[in-house]
Amino acid sequence: MQVFSALQGFLAAIGAAVLGLCQATGRLLMFAGMGVAHVVRPPFYPLELWRQFLKIGYFSLPVVGLTALFTGGALALQIFAGGSRLNAESVVPSIVAIGMTRELGPVLGGLMVAGRVSASIAAELGTMRVTEQIDALTTLSTNPLKYLVAPRLLAATVAVPLLVLIGDVIGIMGGFLVGVGRLDFNATTYIRTTEDFLTTGDVTSGLIKAAVFGFIIALMGCYQGYNSARGAQGVGRATTNAVVSASILILASNYLLTEALFPA
Amino acid sequence: MTDAPATRTAPAKITMTGVTKSFGSKHVLRGVDLEVARGESVVVIGGSGTGKSVTLKCILGLITPDAGAISVDGTDALRARGKAREALLDKFGMLFQGGALFDSLLVWENVAFRLMQGARKKPKAEAREIAIEKLRRVGLKPDTADLYPAELSGGMQKRVGLARAIAADPEIIFFDEPTTGLDPIMADVINDLIREIVTEMGATAMTITHDMTSVRRIADRVAMLHDGVIKWCGPVGQIDDSGNPYVHQFVNGLPEGPIEAVR
Numbered sequence: 001m002q003v004f005s006a007l008q009g010f011l012a013a014i015g016a017a018v019l020g021l022c023q024a025t026g027r028l029l030m031f032a033g034m035g036v037a038h039v040v041r042p043p044f045y046p047l048e049l050w051r052q053f054l055k056i057g058y059f060s061l062p063v064v065g066l067t068a069l070f071t072g073g074a075l076a077l078q079i080f081a082g083g084s085r086l087n088a089e090s091v092v093p094s095i096v097a098i099g100m101t102r103e104l105g106p107v108l109g110g111l112m113v114a115g116r117v118s119a120s121i122a123a124e125l126g127t128m129r130v131t132e133q134i135d136a137l138t139t140l141s142t143n144p145l146k147y148l149v150a151p152r153l154l155a156a157t158v159a160v161p162l163l164v165l166i167g168d169v170i171g172i173m174g175g176f177l178v179g180v181g182r183l184d185f186n187a188t189t190y191i192r193t194t195e196d197f198l199t200t201g202d203v204t205s206g207l208i209k210a211a212v213f214g215f216i217i218a219l220m221g222c223y224q225g226y227n228s229a230r231g232a233q234g235v236g237r238a239t240t241n242a243v244v245s246a247s248i249l250i251l252a253s254n255y256l257l258t259e260a261l262f263p264a
Numbered sequence: 265m266t267d268a269p270a271t272r273t274a275p276a277k278i279t280m281t282g283v284t285k286s287f288g289s290k291h292v293l294r295g296v297d298l299e300v301a302r303g304e305s306v307v308v309i310g311g312s313g314t315g316k317s318v319t320l321k322c323i324l325g326l327i328t329p330d331a332g333a334i335s336v337d338g339t340d341a342l343r344a345r346g347k348a349r350e351a352l353l354d355k356f357g358m359l360f361q362g363g364a365l366f367d368s369l370l371v372w373e374n375v376a377f378r379l380m381q382g383a384r385k386k387p388k389a390e391a392r393e394i395a396i397e398k399l400r401r402v403g404l405k406p407d408t409a410d411l412y413p414a415e416l417s418g419g420m421q422k423r424v425g426l427a428r429a430i431a432a433d434p435e436i437i438f439f440d441e442p443t444t445g446l447d448p449i450m451a452d453v454i455n456d457l458i459r460e461i462v463t464e465m466g467a468t469a470m471t472i473t474h475d476m477t478s479v480r481r482i483a484d485r486v487a488m489l490h491d492g493v494i495k496w497c498g499p500v501g502q503i504d505d506s507g508n509p510y511v512h513q514f515v516n517g518l519p520e521g522p523i524e525a526v527r
């Protein structure tokens with residue numbers, strides 16, 4: 001009997017967790033839908049959009065640039081080591097370029113921006129929620145979803161691909177520097193091989209991923225901040241949740257996008 | 265409930281009937297009935313944590329009541345969506361208890377916020393001028409206009425919030441504790457200002473305050489909230505001989521009475 005009731009409690013807990021998950025997903029999807037609807041419907045707030053674009057895009061440049069530079073360099077070393085086992089050291093330039101543009105540029109760039117931007121959005125909107133500034137917006141005839149959420153969603157969706165594009169270039173340059181400086185590649189050959197192998201598809205697929213990641217980053221920051229619980233603790237939790245959920249969603253959607261863009 | 269028929273000649277601007285709201289197992293409002301006439305100034309009094317702020321937020325739709333009805337100018341405030349809700353919110357101005365100033369914007373941008381959005385959009389210079397005029401009315405010098413809210417004292421922030429609430433000359437204004445944190449002289453200026461807005465501009469006002477001097481200066485009618493219901497509602501002249509034990513205890517600040525000191 002005791003076993004039975006314990007089992008029942010266990011199953012109930014699982015049921016509750018599943019229901020809770022469905023509910024949370026539903027709420028998130030609804031929030032995303034409303035956010036997107038406000039992106040396309042006037043009134044627009046171009047000044048807000050520009051501010052967010054600078055904040056998300058421009059000020060993330062150093063982080064993304066440095067990440068790409070070191071990743072490109074490390075990638076060149078690894079591929080050289082791996083390639084030399086098969087006497088195929090010459091693949092370094094092309095694989096660095098493909099690896100950067102298709103995978104590492106968007107994913108690592110996205111994760112770095114998630115840490116920076118999701119957290120800051122969640123903290124900002126969370127504080128606004130807690131100090132009733134979001135309520136105040138409503139009483140001033142301004143829809144907070146339109147004024148706060150829509151500009152951030154749009155800015156991140158546009159800014160992250162641009163960041164990743166710059167990151168791609170810097171990453172390939174990192175590979176080039178290591179290739180020429182440490183691995184005795186000829187500079188002209190390195191550049192020519194890169195040019196020959198890299199296709200537009202490699203780059204655009206990475207940028208499509210980056211746009212999705214940008215949307216996820218802003219969405220999770222906004223969602224967690226907008227629904228932040230009361231008090232400083234609430235804001236802290238919102239910030240952590242935003243970074244964790246954005247990072248996991250980026251990695252999960254990266255797999256799905258890779259499946260979709262490059263079917264095996 | 266003693267309700268003076270004399271003040272009921274004007275049509276109702278805001279009507280609340282049976283409004284209830286719980287947060288989890290905490291029943292804050294248990295059936296609030298309140299009517300506010302056009303051009304009337306109603307002051308809501310009641311102990312700390314009895315749900316006065318929640319009541320105002322329910323009317324504004326910032327908090328959705330569990331049950332009951334709220335109508336503003338005959339429109340069902342709880343069911344208004346889209347354009348109807350926008351039109352409804354356009355009528356309101358609200359001073360939040362904590363100020364709720366936008367800390368990323370300058371003081372004057374806060375005050376002029378509504379003047380720079382939507383249908384009533386004004387040129388920047390004009391909006392700024394109006395903002396400075398409103399700041400002057402709440403006793404703030406023009407040079408505060410270019411500061412950030414974080415650079416102001418608590419009482420100054422409150423007054424900026426007040427200036428923002430009245431900036432667009434709304435028909436209905438909610439003041440949540442307008443004079444807490446102000447010195448007695450400034451509190452008096454604010455009391456006068458609220459009275460003036462109601463008598464001269466014909467606005468409808470709902471004010472929450474714990475300050476009995478304010479109550480006597482601002483109110484046409486007083487409503488006392490306790491245990492989630494309006495225990496008493498009547499003209500301000502009657503608060504001293506209301507015959508209601510709750511009001512008597514509250515107005516005179518007595519430790520003994522039906523209101524427990526520990527809540």
Ligand SMILES: Nc1ncnc2c1ncn2[C@@H]1O[C@H](COP(=O)(O)OP(=O)(O)OP(=O)(O)O)[C@@H](O)[C@H]1O
Binds near residue numbers: 316
């Ligand atoms: N968003 C919320 N979530 C949970 N509980 C809330 C929320 N808002 C208010 N409450 C609770 O409702 C009760 C009433 O709060 P309210 O702010 O209306 O009090 P009040 O009458 O304005 O008090 P005071 O005079 O101290 O401002 C409080 O016990 C508060 O904890």
Ligand SMILES: [Mg+2]
Binds near residue numbers: 317318440
């Ligand atoms: Mg309050």
